[in-house]
Amino acid sequence: MSEPSEPQTETDASGIESDYDPVTAEVIRRRLYNIAEEMGTAMIRTSGNPIISEAVDFSTFIADANGEIASWSPYLPIHSAPAREAVDHIQNTFSEGDIRPGDQFICNDPFKTKVCHQPDVGVVKPIFHDDELVAWCWAEAHMLDVGGMAPGGFAPHADESYAEALVWPGVKIVEEGEINDTVKRLIESNVRIPTRVFNDLRALVAANNRCDRRLQDTIEEFGQDAYEKYVEVNKDLTEAAFKERIEQLPDGTYATTETVEHDGHENALYTVAAEMTIDGSELTMDFTGSSPQAPGFINASLGTTYGFVMNPAIMLLGPDIPINEGMYRAIDIVAPDGTIVNPEMPAPMSSGHMETGMAISDSTMVLFNRAMGQSRDEFVREHVMGSFQNVFAVSTFYGENQHGEPDVFMDMNGGGAGAGACTMQDGLDAASPISSLNPGLPDLEINEDEHPMLYLWRRINADSGGPGEHRGGQGVEFAWTLHDVGGGSESVTSASTQVPTEGAHGGYPGSTTIFELVRETDVTAILEGGDVPESVDDLSGSSEQLPAKEPDIPIDSDVVFVNRLGGGSGVGDPLLRDPEAVRSDLEDGYITREMAEGTYGVVVADGSIDEGATEQRREELRAERTEWSSESRLEKPVETVTCAKPFHRYVAVVTADGDEYLRCTECDSVFAPYSGADDTEWLDYTATNESPVHERFEDLSLLIQERHREPDVLLREHACPDCGTMFQTAVETDDDSSS
Numbered sequence: 254m255s256e257p258s259e260p261q262t263e264t265d266a267s268g269i270e271s272d273y274d275p276v277t278a279e280v281i282r283r284r285l286y287n288i289a290e291e292m293g294t295a296m297i298r299t300s301g302n303p304i305i306s307e308a309v310d311f312s313t314f315i316a317d318a319n320g321e322i323a324s325w326s327p328y329l330p331i332h333s334a335p336a337r338e339a340v341d342h343i344q345n346t347f348s349e350g351d352i353r354p355g356d357q358f359i360c361n362d363p364f365k366t367k368v369c370h371q372p373d374v375g376v377v378k379p380i381f382h383d384d385e386l387v388a389w390c391w392a393e394a395h396m397l398d399v400g401g402m403a404p405g406g407f408a409p410h411a412d413e414s415y416a417e418a419l420v421w422p423g424v425k426i427v428e429e430g431e432i433n434d435t436v437k438r439l440i441e442s443n444v445r446i447p448t449r450v451f452n453d454l455r456a457l458v459a460a461n462n463r464c465d466r467r468l469q470d471t472i473e474e475f476g477q478d479a480y481e482k483y484v485e486v487n488k489d490l491t492e493a494a495f496k497e498r499i500e501q502l503p504d505g506t507y508a509t510t511e512t513v514e515h516d517g518h519e520n521a522l523y524t525v526a527a528e529m530t531i532d533g534s535e536l537t538m539d540f541t542g543s544s545p546q547a548p549g550f551i552n553a554s555l556g557t558t559y560g561f562v563m564n565p566a567i568m569l570l571g572p573d574i575p576i577n578e579g580m581y582r583a584i585d586i587v588a589p590d591g592t593i594v595n596p597e598m599p600a601p602m603s604s605g606h607m608e609t610g611m612a613i614s615d616s617t618m619v620l621f622n623r624a625m626g627q628s629r630d631e632f633v634r635e636h637v638m639g640s641f642q643n644v645f646a647v648s649t650f651y652g653e654n655q656h657g658e659p660d661v662f663m664d665m666n667g668g669g670a671g672a673g674a675c676t677m678q679d680g681l682d683a684a685s686p687i688s689s690l691n692p693g694l695p696d697l698e699i700n701e702d703e704h705p706m707l708y709l710w711r712r713i714n715a716d717s718g719g720p721g722e723h724r725g726g727q728g729v730e731f732a733w734t735l736h737d738v739g740g741g742s743e744s745v746t747s748a749s750t751q752v753p754t755e756g757a758h759g760g761y762p763g764s765t766t767i768f769e770l771v772r773e774t775d776v777t778a779i780l781e782g783g784d785v786p787e788s789v790d791d792l793s794g795s796s797e798q799l800p801a802k803e804p805d806i807p808i809d810s811d812v813v814f815v816n817r818l819g820g821g822s823g824v825g826d827p828l829l830r831d832p833e834a835v836r837s838d839l840e841d842g843y844i845t846r847e848m849a850e851g852t853y854g855v856v857v858a859d860g861s862i863d864e865g866a867t868e869q870r871r872e873e874l875r876a877e878r879t880e881w882s883s884e885s886r887l888e889k890p891v892e893t894v895t896c897a898k899p900f901h902r903y904v905a906v907v908t909a910d911g912d913e914y915l916r917c918t919e920c921d922s923v924f925a926p927y928s929g930a931d932d933t934e935w936l937d938y939t940a941t942n943e944s945p946v947h948e949r950f951e952d953l954s955l956l957i958q959e960r961h962r963e964p965d966v967l968l969r970e971h972a973c974p975d976c977g978t979m980f981q982t983a984v985e986t987d988d989d990s991s992s
Contacts, residue, residue, distance in 0.1 A: 721823020
């Protein structure tokens with residue numbers, strides 16, 4: 254056994270244990286990270302489920318004996334909160350003598366173990382060394398089916414959680430190293446595809462066993478005392494680093510609202526109200542004012558709410574800080590009981606993480622972006638990011654496959670939405686929601702081999718990325734038809750069909766996600782003739798856009814299913830995008846000519862930029878913006894100023910005669926008084942345009958489904974009143990009485 258090197262002796266001002274060796278701390282931290290990552294590798298290699306092996310929809314973690322996160326894997330940070338809560342529930346439910354070496358507990362109860370939704374099944378294992386509890390580990394993955402009324406587990410028509418799934422509130426699936434046969438038979442009797450589901454559960458058990466073996470080796474190498482000491486040291490280091498990063502944000506209380514659409518029963522709108530208060534190194538997210546819990550499946554468990562706050566916080570503010578319990582110590586979260594962010598039994602929540610969870614993530618990103626853009630720390634300002642197209646477009650087929658077997662198939666191509674842009678580059682294409690750090694799209698041939706789908710195309714969905722100085726990533730578009738079966742049913746769920754996510758610092762939202770069915774097509778005749786259709790235009794039949802949620806749609810072999818996934822939001826004014834980048838996007842088929850000219854103001858002729866026509870077109874678009882009205886104007890011009898501090902990508906705080914004002918950095922005009930970091934009244938001094946989002950999206954060449962009931966969804970644009978530089982775009986409703 255090797256010994257740690259000579260420890261430091263000085264006292265750390267942050268309160269971190271003084272006698273620690275930083276090299277040993279980092280070696281143990283990285284060892285635990287590698288073990289958690291290896292758990293994922295074990296799951297990939299032992300599961301036959303493409304959701305695990307290709308789409309990487311799973312998570313792993315290692316906790317200390319108290320259940321605090323020691324290390325998190327590079328997969329799904331949103332599950333860090335449910336993992337903590339699951340361990341806590343088991344410790345509070347079982348006596349010390351009932352938790353034994355070799356035990357493993359199965360968890361998917363959104364109320365007791367606070368998982369994101371019932372198909373996300375976690376298996377928790379206590380780890381003992383010399384008969385002493387020293388750690389816990391967690392392996393979680395999305396199961397193909399969990400019983401309940403809806404194949405695949407997403408239940409739009411559920412009125413209560415009892416109908417959604419078979420629930421395991423932390424019961425022993427393994428007892429002292431042996432599978433609990435009673436639990437196994439109970440599971441197999443209540444799911445539609447028992448062999449596949451239990452094989453996946455075995456993969457989770459195997460991952461935990463791998464962790465146990467690797468952790469035993471680690472403790473033997475370093476010694477139990479050193480191991481436990483450095484787990485705590487690393488949590489303290491993360492907490493100190495994260496709080497130091499919070500201190501780089503200006504103090505204030507920042508507020509926003511996000512909208513959740515369609516609860517599965519009706520196309521109502523729900524509000525996530527978010528308020529972020531920063532006071533030195535303390536940060537509080539408060540969701541007081543959010544809508545009461547919904548009658549449908551969009552409610553978010555408390556674990557979901559915590560996870561979807563921490564996920565963007567990690568991505569934006571702490572991308573270089575190791576993920577462990579220290580991050581949770583740094584942020585306080587308030588989620589009132591009985592609301593969509595913390596519902597009470599028996600609220601349905603089988604899609605809560607994909608609906609309200611995504612709105613929680615979006616609201617957190619909006620508030621962080623607002624504060625980060627004003628930081629004096631360049632690193633913090635540079636990590637402003639546009640919202641992802643925070644959608645996992647769930648489409649689930651149920652019927653028989655081509656082999657005559659019962660089939661529940663959730664198409665993981667639904668994770669191909671675009672990422673938000675950054676301050677220095679465009680967003681990633683086909684990136685999945687922000688909740689996935691290591692996503693993947695499935696191999697179409699594997700899907701076709703196991704399920705009765707024949708894919709007709711999968712490609713970039715042009716014009717889907719949100720316009721900006723740096724544009725959002727593009728989503729994908731794919732289509733399939735049934736083969737070798739007569740029919741089945743399809744169920745769909747999307748969080749963003751009529752309500753887009755928001756851009757950052759003058760960037761625009763991306764297109765939303767649209768499901769489409771083309772019925773009574775001639776696809777069979779086309780295929781039998783040796784051709785493959787390349788677009789809906791190549792097909793006969795009638796086409797219809799589906800609502801955001803629709804279960805149990807009958808389909809047959811003449812139907813073509815199309816999913817157009819939206820893109821991420823842009824950062825910065827699209828009229829300031831490099832014309833060469835626009836030309837390249839047009840040449841590559843990422844955008845259309847209509848978007849190039851109408852949104853970016855770039856004119857391309859014969860493959861080259863027409864510089865004169867581009868300059869003229871951009872001036873025309875800016876002039877249109879300056880004609881928008883402003884609610885307020887400065888009473889008199891402000892001329893002699895000194896620059897004080899950053900406020901926004903295109904706005905600085907300046908001082909004149911002892912008063913503070915805001916100045917556009919593109920034209921140097923002083924246009925508004927400054928009232929503080931969390932001030933929103935400055936927007937009253939901007940040139941403002943407000944219009945129904947579907948109408949404005951048509952002007953911008955973006956795709957969205959029109960809303961045909963109240964309240965309407967609006968796009969509000971705020972530009973410099975003097976030069977027309979776009980400062981901010983916001984998505985709002987025209988009625989404050991959303992559910």
